Amino acid sequence: MSATRLLVLGAVRMYGKAHGYQVRRELQTWSADRWAKAQPGSIYHALKKMAAEGLLEVVDTEPGKAGPDRTGYRLTSEGETHYQVLLSQAVVEADPWQPQTELFFAGMSLLPTMPRKQAISALRQRVTTLRAQRSNWHQHLESSEGWGEPPHVFEMYRLWGGQVHTAIEWTEQLIDKLAAGEFVMADDSAAAFGAPPSNHD
Amino acid sequence: MSATRLLVLGAVRMYGKAHGYQVRRELQTWSADRWAKAQPGSIYHALKKMAAEGLLEVVDTEPGKAGPDRTGYRLTSEGETHYQVLLSQAVVEADPWQPQTELFFAGMSLLPTMPRKQAISALRQRVTTLRAQRSNWHQHLESSEGWGEPPHVFEMYRLWGGQVHTAIEWTEQLIDKLAAGEFVMADDSAAAFGAPPSNHD
DNA sequence: TCAAATTTAGTCAAGTTTGACTAAAAATCA
DNA sequence: TGATTTTTAGTCAAACTTGACTAAATTTGA
Numbered sequence: 001m002s003a004t005r006l007l008v009l010g011a012v013r014m015y016g017k018a019h020g021y022q023v024r025r026e027l028q029t030w031s032a033d034r035w036a037k038a039q040p041g042s043i044y045h046a047l048k049k050m051a052a053e054g055l056l057e058v059v060d061t062e063p064g065k066a067g068p069d070r071t072g073y074r075l076t077s078e079g080e081t082h083y084q085v086l087l088s089q090a091v092v093e094a095d096p097w098q099p100q101t102e103l104f105f106a107g108m109s110l111l112p113t114m115p116r117k118q119a120i121s122a123l124r125q126r127v128t129t130l131r132a133q134r135s136n137w138h139q140h141l142e143s144s145e146g147w148g149e150p151p152h153v154f155e156m157y158r159l160w161g162g163q164v165h166t167a168i169e170w171t172e173q174l175i176d177k178l179a180a181g182e183f184v185m186a187d188d189s190a191a192a193f194g195a196p197p198s199n200h201d
Numbered sequence: 202m203s204a205t206r207l208l209v210l211g212a213v214r215m216y217g218k219a220h221g222y223q224v225r226r227e228l229q230t231w232s233a234d235r236w237a238k239a240q241p242g243s244i245y246h247a248l249k250k251m252a253a254e255g256l257l258e259v260v261d262t263e264p265g266k267a268g269p270d271r272t273g274y275r276l277t278s279e280g281e282t283h284y285q286v287l288l289s290q291a292v293v294e295a296d297p298w299q300p301q302t303e304l305f306f307a308g309m310s311l312l313p314t315m316p317r318k319q320a321i322s323a324l325r326q327r328v329t330t331l332r333a334q335r336s337n338w339h340q341h342l343e344s345s346e347g348w349g350e351p352p353h354v355f356e357m358y359r360l361w362g363g364q365v366h367t368a369i370e371w372t373e374q375l376i377d378k379l380a381a382g383e384f385v386m387a388d389d390s391a392a393a394f395g396a397p398p399s400n401h402d
Numbered sequence: 403t404c405a406a407a408t409t410t411a412g413t414c415a416a417g418t419t420t421g422a423c424t425a426a427a428a429a430t431c432a
Numbered sequence: 433t434g435a436t437t438t439t440t441a442g443t444c445a446a447a448c449t450t451g452a453c454t455a456a457a458t459t460t461g462a
Contacts, residue, residue: 002448021411034298042449044412049447068411068455097235101302108357150394152384155375156309162367170360183353193351203418222441243419245442250417269425269441408459418449429438 001093003036003106006086008046009055010110012073013083014194017059019070020044030109036102047073055079075196087114091122094129094167096160113194115187116178123175130168137161202294204237204307207287209247210256211311213274214284215395218260220271221245231310237303248274256280276397288315292323295330295368297338297361314395316388317379324376331369338362 007030011023024043032038050056056079059072075083090107091114111119141157177183184192208231212224219227225244233239251257257280260273276284291308292315312320342358378384385393
């Protein structure tokens with residue numbers, strides 16, 4: 001489950017129809033080329049792959065008015081479903097081992113494309129997972145403590161625990177803000193960030 | 202600059218001489234297959250690549266007593282130099298964009314292979330970088346604030362700021378512990394974690 | 403107006419990562 | 433003992449990522 005796919009899907013979706021370069025530039029404005037693997041090759045690869053998988057469909061191939069031809073893509077209905085699933089996963093999933101940042105930031109970038117209640121519930125799930133990790137970690141440090149692990153490894157656990165703590169607090173604050181009606185979410189306005197344009201097709 | 206290389210180099214180094222499977226198992230005990238890209242293919246690839254680059258040399262190819270032949274590797278003197286450089290970089294480097302965890306955890310795993318003073322100074326540099334990032338981020342939020350970025354992006358900055366804050370505090374505590382003589386470092390004992398065995402060669 | 407620079411759109415070879423798979427030896431056990 | 437399982441050591445194709453590069457159109461500016 002890669003952040004690249006979610007980001008590409010999200011970018012195509014927000015244009016309704018988009019070609020690779022458009023996606024590439026959009027993701028660049030999100031700095032996604034820096035915090036995720038959003039280099040040209042990855043983007044074009046993801047587009048072709050997802051088209052082959054039926055998540056995207058090629059709408060047209062205009063003889064590009066500048067440079068090479070532009071291939072326009074659009075989400076299929078399976079693509080739309082897949083997008084919902086990926087986005088929820090990205091927001092909920094809190095694997096302590098994987099560098100969360102990439103996937104979670106992708107999810108956060110696209111959070112406003114979720115209805116408010118769903119976003120809140122996804123973030124709540126995330127908090128639950130994070131809490132569970134935290135108590136797991138606590139037990140590990142207290143109980144069997146003192147076995148073979150070299151002491152500097154405990155320091156790493158401590159850092160990790162601190163980061164999880166920070167993440168929990170932040171997530172809870174975000175939930176509160178969402179509950180208080182902050183941010184424009186998918187069910188507030190057709191013009192929410194990342195929302196697909198009205199489909200006049 | 203990949204965590205895989207540093208980890209593989211560090212593992213070979215701590216054995217003096219090691220074959221791929223040994224490295225693979227060692228890294229598994231560090232859970233490095235989970236928080237870094239330490240799958241078999243990556244490990245064997247890194248070994249071959251670094252051998253081709255002259256950082257490692259093939260010591261022997263015993264007809265493996267179990268299964269296929271074992272290829273033994275050892276650090277060359279360039280490899281040793283490179284290891285020092287990579288390790289320092291991993292500890293010092295604090296790129297806000299890259300998911301730090303992978304590289305930094307690799308560095309922390311191998312921290313005791315540094316002399317104490319060097320470790321402290323590397324960590325101090327890290328703190329300096331982190332602080333700079335933090336004030337950069339502060340300025341961004343305060344000053345030009347309110348331009349085109351959608352509000353949920355600010356939340357991401359806030360999370361990121363919190364994580365940096367946690368990282369700074371943790372690093373400072375670690376520096377204090379090191380300064381107070383905690384942990385067995387490379388210049389304390391030949392038996393420090395990850396230290397190469399005495400070279401009876 | 404015409405050369406140089408920039409923007410647009412994408413390709414491609416090289417490099418890296420994945421993880422299922424092979425194949426041989428050793429351990430287990432009925 | 434003979435069959436099954438586990439451990440050992442590594443390979444390999446498929447997938448993904450990188451980022452320099454092409455090539456055409458448009459803009460800039462002397």
